[in-house]
Amino acid sequence: MAKQSLAHSTNFPSQLTLFNTAIINPPKYQLLKWIGNKQRFASRIVAYFPDSYHRYYEPFLGGGAILATLAPTDGMGSDSFGPLIEIWSTLKHSPQLLVQWYTERWEKMANGDKVAAYEEIKASYNAKPNGADLLFLARACYGGVVRFRQADGYMSTPCGIHFPIHPTSFIRRVDEWNQRIQGADFLQLEYEESMSMAKKDDLIYCDPPYSDSQSILYGAHSFSLEHLFETIERCKSRGAFVALSIDGSKRSGRRNINLPIPSGLFEREVLIDVGRSMLKRFQMNGKSLEDEVVHDRLLLTY
Numbered sequence: 001m002a003k004q005s006l007a008h009s010t011n012f013p014s015q016l017t018l019f020n021t022a023i024i025n026p027p028k029y030q031l032l033k034w035i036g037n038k039q040r041f042a043s044r045i046v047a048y049f050p051d052s053y054h055r056y057y058e059p060f061l062g063g064g065a066i067l068a069t070l071a072p073t074d075g076m077g078s079d080s081f082g083p084l085i086e087i088w089s090t091l092k093h094s095p096q097l098l099v100q101w102y103t104e105r106w107e108k109m110a111n112g113d114k115v116a117a118y119e120e121i122k123a124s125y126n127a128k129p130n131g132a133d134l135l136f137l138a139r140a141c142y143g144g145v146v147r148f149r150q151a152d153g154y155m156s157t158p159c160g161i162h163f164p165i166h167p168t169s170f171i172r173r174v175d176e177w178n179q180r181i182q183g184a185d186f187l188q189l190e191y192e193e194s195m196s197m198a199k200k201d202d203l204i205y206c207d208p209p210y211s212d213s214q215s216i217l218y219g220a221h222s223f224s225l226e227h228l229f230e231t232i233e234r235c236k237s238r239g240a241f242v243a244l245s246i247d248g249s250k251r252s253g254r255r256n257i258n259l260p261i262p263s264g265l266f267e268r269e270v271l272i273d274v275g276r277s278m279l280k281r282f283q284m285n286g287k288s289l290e291d292e293v294v295h296d297r298l299l300l301t302y
Helices: 039-046 065-070 082-093 095-110 114-127 131-140 167-180 191-196 225-237 278-284
Strands: 014-018 021-024 056-058 075-079 184-188 203-206 241-250 268-276 293-300
Touching: 039 065, 039 268, 056 065, 065 075, 065 167, 075 082, 075 191, 082 095, 082 131, 082 167, 082 184, 095 114, 095 131, 095 167, 114 131, 191 203, 191 225, 203 225, 225 241
Parallel strands: 056 075, 056 203, 075 184, 203 241
Antiparallel strands: 014 021, 241 293, 268 293
16 A cells, blocks of 8 residues: 655645654634644644654544644544544535535524524433534534533533624634545544454554543543553554644743653654633633643654
8 A cells, every 4th residue: 555645735835844854734614613623833742743644543633623633644533432423524524514504503593593493402401412513513602612521421511701703704614624535434433442343554543532631521530541552552562653732831821731651652753732722712701811821742653
């Protein structure tokens, strides 16, 4: 199988080269608001990926910013959360339907009581979790933070202060993202199953729930970082490349997050300045965030 390169796409030209990899521009705007979204610093992360690889895997897909930035010719985005994968699969195969989902809910909110319409959509989602409702709730909820109750997965975030983007703006985002993800398949899988498919010279990017700050994410309550490290070790032993984004430091570098990282598993650690936490902004309800600058660790097995 021929390797694909970070500079493979003619639609998304690379800029300068850093550490033998090409920096590729991410999409201009987010499609889906999601906690931990890496869109603002996706180029900094992919700059540390191998300059060529076979298949690309992203087993904690979330907002999909890294996959969309790479625009792989052969990739797989997966997640254990069914409604999320429904959104990504629909974006690839039926983008017009995705627009229809968003537009219908936006018009319901625009033509009636905003909060009442939001609560109706939220109730519809909680009665039967689905991608159509989740897509709109993620853009309309308070702070863009979709949080789930631990006991039963109930989506509990209230309506946001600002009105969600107009359908014409959403259409432009769908058009760009649809082009970027055409080389990827989207499957609902536990991360272990997805990562077990990776072979020698495949590339895996892991962006799991952060133990220090993201316990409200779907499935985060039962997530085991130690088990993920074991899975990464098996992938590394098969010759796959693994990059892992995980907690680094908070409070402008004055508090490091201690994690049980196995000795010898990773060859390199890089700190990525990710600015001010989206989740912390939500929790502090508009208070000053000058003291809340966050750095992520990027751990590499190569």
